[in-house]
Amino acid sequence: MAGSSQEHIRRRDDGAPEPQAPTPPPAAPQAQSAERDEALDSLLDEIDGVLESNATEFVHGFVQKGGQ
Amino acid sequence: MSVRRVMGIETELGITSTQVDTQGRPLAPQWLSGQVVRAYATAAGEGASLPVGSGWDYADETPLRDARGYEIARELAHVTQLTDVEDPTIANTVLSNGARLYVDHAHPEYSSPEVTSPREAVRYDRAGELVARRAVEHLAKEGREVRLYKNNVDGKGASYGTHENYLVPRTVPFDRLARQLIPFLVARPVVAGAGRVGLGQASERPGFQLSQRADYLEAEIGLETTLRRPIVNTRDEPHATPHLHRRLHVIVGDATMADFTTLLAVGSLSAVLRLIETHPDAVPALDLADPVEAVKVVSHDPTLRATVLTADGRRLTGPDLLEAYLEAVERAAASGHEAWEPDEDTDEVLTRWRQVLDALRRDPAECAQQVEWVAKHQLLQRYRDRNGAAWDDARLVAMDIQWHDLDPARGLAQKLRVAGRLERLVPDDAVERAVTEPPQDTRAWFRGECVRRYGADVRAASWDSVTLVDERGRPRRVQVPEPTAASRERVGELLARHTTTASLLTELASEDV
Numbered sequence A: 001m002a003g004s005s006q007e008h009i010r011r012r013d014d015g016a017p018e019p020q021a022p023t024p025p026p027a028a029p030q031a032q033s034a035e036r037d038e039a040l041d042s043l044l045d046e047i048d049g050v051l052e053s054n055a056t057e058f059v060h061g062f063v064q065k066g067g068q
Numbered sequence B: 001m002s003v004r005r006v007m008g009i010e011t012e013l014g015i016t017s018t019q020v021d022t023q024g025r026p027l028a029p030q031w032l033s034g035q036v037v038r039a040y041a042t043a044a045g046e047g048a049s050l051p052v053g054s055g056w057d058y059a060d061e062t063p064l065r066d067a068r069g070y071e072i073a074r075e076l077a078h079v080t081q082l083t084d085v086e087d088p089t090i091a092n093t094v095l096s097n098g099a100r101l102y103v104d105h106a107h108p109e110y111s112s113p114e115v116t117s118p119r120e121a122v123r124y125d126r127a128g129e130l131v132a133r134r135a136v137e138h139l140a141k142e143g144r145e146v147r148l149y150k151n152n153v154d155g156k157g158a159s160y161g162t163h164e165n166y167l168v169p170r171t172v173p174f175d176r177l178a179r180q181l182i183p184f185l186v187a188r189p190v191v192a193g194a195g196r197v198g199l200g201q202a203s204e205r206p207g208f209q210l211s212q213r214a215d216y217l218e219a220e221i222g223l224e225t226t227l228r229r230p231i232v233n234t235r236d237e238p239h240a241t242p243h244l245h246r247r248l249h250v251i252v253g254d255a256t257m258a259d260f261t262t263l264l265a266v267g268s269l270s271a272v273l274r275l276i277e278t279h280p281d282a283v284p285a286l287d288l289a290d291p292v293e294a295v296k297v298v299s300h301d302p303t304l305r306a307t308v309l310t311a312d313g314r315r316l317t318g319p320d321l322l323e324a325y326l327e328a329v330e331r332a333a334a335s336g337h338e339a340w341e342p343d344e345d346t347d348e349v350l351t352r353w354r355q356v357l358d359a360l361r362r363d364p365a366e367c368a369q370q371v372e373w374v375a376k377h378q379l380l381q382r383y384r385d386r387n388g389a390a391w392d393d394a395r396l397v398a399m400d401i402q403w404h405d406l407d408p409a410r411g412l413a414q415k416l417r418v419a420g421r422l423e424r425l426v427p428d429d430a431v432e433r434a435v436t437e438p439p440q441d442t443r444a445w446f447r448g449e450c451v452r453r454y455g456a457d458v459r460a461a462s463w464d465s466v467t468l469v470d471e472r473g474r475p476r477r478v479q480v481p482e483p484t485a486a487s488r489e490r491v492g493e494l495l496a497r498h499t500t501t502a503s504l505l506t507e508l509a510s511e512d513v
Helices: A002-012 A030-050 A055-061 B029-044 B118-141 B174-187 B259-278 B291-299 B318-333 B344-362 B372-387 B394-403 B412-418 B428-436 B444-457 B488-496 B501-508
Strands: B007-012 B014-017 B092-094 B100-104 B107-111 B146-149 B162-169 B196-199 B205-209 B217-222 B229-233 B245-250 B307-309 B315-317 B458-462 B465-469 B475-479
Touching: A030 B372, A030 B412, A055 B394, B007 B118, B007 B259, B014 B029, B014 B107, B029 B092, B029 B100, B029 B107, B029 B118, B029 B146, B107 B118, B118 B146, B118 B259, B118 B344, B118 B428, B162 B259, B174 B217, B174 B229, B174 B245, B174 B259, B174 B291, B174 B318, B196 B394, B205 B372, B217 B291, B229 B291, B259 B318, B259 B344, B291 B307, B307 B318, B315 B318, B318 B344, B372 B394, B372 B412, B394 B412, B444 B458, B444 B465, B444 B488, B444 B501, B465 B501, B475 B501, B488 B501
Parallel strands: B217 B229
Antiparallel strands: B007 B107, B007 B162, B014 B146, B092 B100, B100 B107, B162 B245, B196 B205, B307 B315, B458 B465, B465 B475
């Protein structure tokens, strides 16, 4: 644990300029990302049938009273 | 010890229905919520819950007492702060697992029983999902259609709470506790956020953010939970021996569908509390220049690169803040301090917190099985890629809401669970048992077992009391101010000796629980 802590202290203090605005994360390796997309695609296909068919109406109707 | 402490999670559920009244108007959410509570009590049957309308005992509730050392006058309080007033129209019940199920304002609320570990907090939180599902299923059998959502926003300006409770020794000064906790609470959504489509209280701007609650936090410290919501809530209502304990009431967190996320939310916070209790000088000095603004900066940036300004002029990211707390916790855990004696719960929380934080720093996508906002973001981002949808596209907003639907046939997070894409920490059968069985090591055991064994003779209950009827039918209040008293070990044999409340009360009269 101590080793990984050191690594992070170094990483934080390595002098890299802090971006002022959010920037995109580094791209995942191509193969890994493609594999992920494929898995998500099959999941999206699977849930396609349960997604609200009239999303606009559903969103419009989802009104809650405030809570704690 | 360490991450183990008395804790619990209360969840207000979003509710919708297509039912209308005789004039074609939508039904009032308070009425609908009452139907949910009644439906559960009916479906669960005798012994699994008290009859709806059985009393909640408010005698020890003090919603206007402030941890900063004063109590606000009732006439100055907003009506929503008066949570200690019985409303006869509101449904309320206590379950045999020790939980409270009732209507809070306009939502059904499941308040889990007191547990003593983050893992048990996850288990009883999931049990609450099953309770809600059973209620909806029962209503469906009667031809009534109600949907429940374990989320915290409607995207149009309303937010409803998921509140966590942690027992903290009264000896810890509250102002220091609040100050040392705030930077952690600002950053915690990095590992504990449920994700949200839309930026701003009414989703004024398109985008995706980590936290459901961030945009509704408007103050650093305060008593309110419905107006000017603070990062640290000061309600001083310990539901426990007041001179020994505080109950830290955390209102900033999200309801979570991912086991890992729930575990990290409560586990990391409990660890930070132990750090604040045992090593006050080792808590990282991270006072923020503007904590309320920082909450939004961290939440609004799924790349985790946005920085917030500390009072001493440093710019740190959300992961930087969490890293500093985790390192201090890791050092405390290795310090040999008696309160940090190793145990499985602490090992699990610290190991997983470290793994997740390191992975998030490399690439958030690595945590799609563990961190809920990452899982939601990935699924929705892929949908955007395929369909060319912008973040304010109604289909994405709908998917965000549907992520939290407690109907397993519709809920997207539940679909991911089943597909093995959200890591499970608690087996289904263990969750199932938690629907009816109370935790054994807190007073929830006494409360739940009274419901199960003596249901009809229980007049009322609260976190720290159960009111039973004696041989003449008179109500007698049994107080249990210590949360770890009246556990199975302490009162199991006592309850086993009595089949009626009358005989139990007779024995109790001669000894203390």
